[in-house]
Amino acid sequence: MSASLSPTFLDDLAQVHATLRPQSLSAPFLSDLETIYATLPVASDANLLFLANHFHEWRRVTREFVGTHLAKLSDDDPLLCPISLFRTMDSGRLEVAHTRTLAWLLDPGKNEEHGFGDALLAALLGHLADRDHFDRLQVMAVWCERSLDGAAEKGRLDVLAEGEWECAGERVHWMLVIEAKVDAWEGEGQLDKYDEWLSAHAAGREIYRIFLTPDRRPPETGCDDWTALSFLQLVQIFRKVYPKLKHAPGFHFLRFYLAGVLQDICGWPKKLTADTPDPYAVASYLKTVHDSESQEASHDVAR
Amino acid sequence: MTSLGKPLVFYLKYMAEMNRLCADLEDDEERDLTGLKNREQVLEMARSVGDAACEKMADYLEICAKGIEDHFTGLGFGTLCEKTKRSFLLRNWYWRARVNVSSVPGGWFTCGAWVTAPPEVSVALAPDVCGVAVPWISTSGGRKTADEVWKILGGWAHSRRGGGLVDDSGMIALACIPIKPEPAGSLDVDRDQLIAEVIKTFARIGAEQTTAIARLVAGHSEPDEG
Numbered sequence: 001m002s003a004s005l006s007p008t009f010l011d012d013l014a015q016v017h018a019t020l021r022p023q024s025l026s027a028p029f030l031s032d033l034e035t036i037y038a039t040l041p042v043a044s045d046a047n048l049l050f051l052a053n054h055f056h057e058w059r060r061v062t063r064e065f066v067g068t069h070l071a072k073l074s075d076d077d078p079l080l081c082p083i084s085l086f087r088t089m090d091s092g093r094l095e096v097a098h099t100r101t102l103a104w105l106l107d108p109g110k111n112e113e114h115g116f117g118d119a120l121l122a123a124l125l126g127h128l129a130d131r132d133h134f135d136r137l138q139v140m141a142v143w144c145e146r147s148l149d150g151a152a153e154k155g156r157l158d159v160l161a162e163g164e165w166e167c168a169g170e171r172v173h174w175m176l177v178i179e180a181k182v183d184a185w186e187g188e189g190q191l192d193k194y195d196e197w198l199s200a201h202a203a204g205r206e207i208y209r210i211f212l213t214p215d216r217r218p219p220e221t222g223c224d225d226w227t228a229l230s231f232l233q234l235v236q237i238f239r240k241v242y243p244k245l246k247h248a249p250g251f252h253f254l255r256f257y258l259a260g261v262l263q264d265i266c267g268w269p270k271k272l273t274a275d276t277p278d279p280y281a282v283a284s285y286l287k288t289v290h291d292s293e294s295q296e297a298s299h300d301v302a303r
Numbered sequence: 304m305t306s307l308g309k310p311l312v313f314y315l316k317y318m319a320e321m322n323r324l325c326a327d328l329e330d331d332e333e334r335d336l337t338g339l340k341n342r343e344q345v346l347e348m349a350r351s352v353g354d355a356a357c358e359k360m361a362d363y364l365e366i367c368a369k370g371i372e373d374h375f376t377g378l379g380f381g382t383l384c385e386k387t388k389r390s391f392l393l394r395n396w397y398w399r400a401r402v403n404v405s406s407v408p409g410g411w412f413t414c415g416a417w418v419t420a421p422p423e424v425s426v427a428l429a430p431d432v433c434g435v436a437v438p439w440i441s442t443s444g445g446r447k448t449a450d451e452v453w454k455i456l457g458g459w460a461h462s463r464r465g466g467g468l469v470d471d472s473g474m475i476a477l478a479c480i481p482i483k484p485e486p487a488g489s490l491d492v493d494r495d496q497l498i499a500e501v502i503k504t505f506a507r508i509g510a511e512q513t514t515a516i517a518r519l520v521a522g523h524s525e526p527d528e529g
Contacts, residue, residue, distance in 0.1 A: 043313070043355050048352065051313070051345060054345050055317045057340065058338050058339045058340075059320070061338035065338065130331070182470075183470050183471035184471075216326070217394075227329065228329075267422065267425050269425075277421040277422035278422035279319070280320070283337065284335055
């Protein structure tokens with residue numbers, strides 16, 4: 001069948017079709033869009049040049065800071081230590097070596113071995129609870145590789161601790177859980193499983209959750225209460241109390257451990273200089289050292 | 304030529320600075336920007352550039368991923384699963400997937416690609432290079448299996464743990480493809496060429512090698528690291 005289309009039909013079709021076409025954007029809209037776009041910090045060549053110039057100056061100033069403060073470091077600072085505890089065994093990034101050592105370092109129950117008491121645990125808890133000291137810190141237990149409900153296939157908490165702290169009249173029963181990842185990623189729903197277990201076992205205690213990674217990446221699973229912590233931050237937290245531990249039997253073990261974290265996990269060179277690729281991270285570490293030494297000095301004066 | 308995107312090339316060139324300015328912080332945490340002038344303005348601009356860079360990176364990795372998948376499925380017995388999604392690429396600048404080899408029961412390995420620059424990797428770059436693209440494969444079974452995979456590949460791959468690009472003992476960096484703006488000093492990089500380089504690298508792992516790697520892993524059959 002063939003039929004010629006009437007002019008009326010074609011006119012109507014053209015009219016309907018015109019309504020289907022996207023409307024052209026009005027001149028006022030385009031003008032406003034242009035105005036608002038001009039206010040946005042877009043990546044124009046001029047903006048990138050502005051940033052680049054600021055970055056060059058920032059890097060120069062930071063490298064200067066690093067150079068000055070590197071020269072002031074004490075000889076036993078982990079940053080100057082060429083020995084990595086685990087690299088000697090080709091295990092510098094072996095996750096289980098780190099978590100087991102961490103549990104040992106944090107455990108006041110191992111005081112007869114390391115002599116640190118609760119100093120490192122208190123420093124870590126203080127960071128999490130935003131306290132610069134505790135009037136009383138009691139640690140009930142520290143576990144490493146703790147199986148959930150006694151079944152390893154359900155998952156294992158890398159480090160688990162529990163206890164109670166008091167500060168300025170406040171008393172808190174707490175649980176601390178650390179999940180560390182060096183080169184691995186989370187298993188499917190891994191932190192969700194831990195959250196479920198923690199909810200069932202917390203019994204009203206405050207739960208401090210740490211997701212420890214080289215780059216402080218946020219976890220893919222679990223609730224929002226997991227604190228992303230980098231290994232560098234962990235070193236800095238421990239470094240604050242490091243001078244107080246100089247005479248403890250485990251001091252050099254700690255020194256080699258921290259040096260290993262800096263070299264094998266943070267990727268810092270054994271012989272660090274001011275022209276390191278990331279002077280900002282090194283400057284951040286050096287500020288921690290400077291602050292802790294200033295604090296020590298003021299305590300000495302007070303004593 | 305499609306551009307890799309100036310924001311992304313800029314990010315790679317100033318990775319230490321951009322990482323510091325764009326890192327997510329806890330609510331009550333202060334960003335340490337000691338020594339930086341005009342910090343509010345710089346921070347705002349850097350975060351805007353960072354967001355744009357993330358989008359460009361995800362675009363790039365998605366196209367690489369398609370090419371890598373086409374290669375392995377094109378062998379006739381490879382399928383990819385557990386592929387990372389765009390939301391992951393935006394955050395991590397890292398694509399990975401598991402290659403299952405249907406002709407070898409229990410035979411699989413992981414493949415992926417990322418783009419990075421110092422200080423995230425410990426490699427020295429030529430002055431006109433601002434970053435590197437790294438195609439890689441990884442097997443369970445740690446260093447011992449990786450030793451054998453290295454042999455299966457015939458020694459052409461770039462490096463392993465200790466070479467500055469990969470840290471995991473089971474991982475092999477297949478190549479270290481320099482990201483070099485043209486002309487030098489600009490922020491213009493040909494994305495198509497960079498994609499082609501990554502896909503060409505994977506194309507070197509043929510049917511015989513894919514099957515051999517899968518057989519090796521199936522024989523070791525150690526559980527994944529948790």
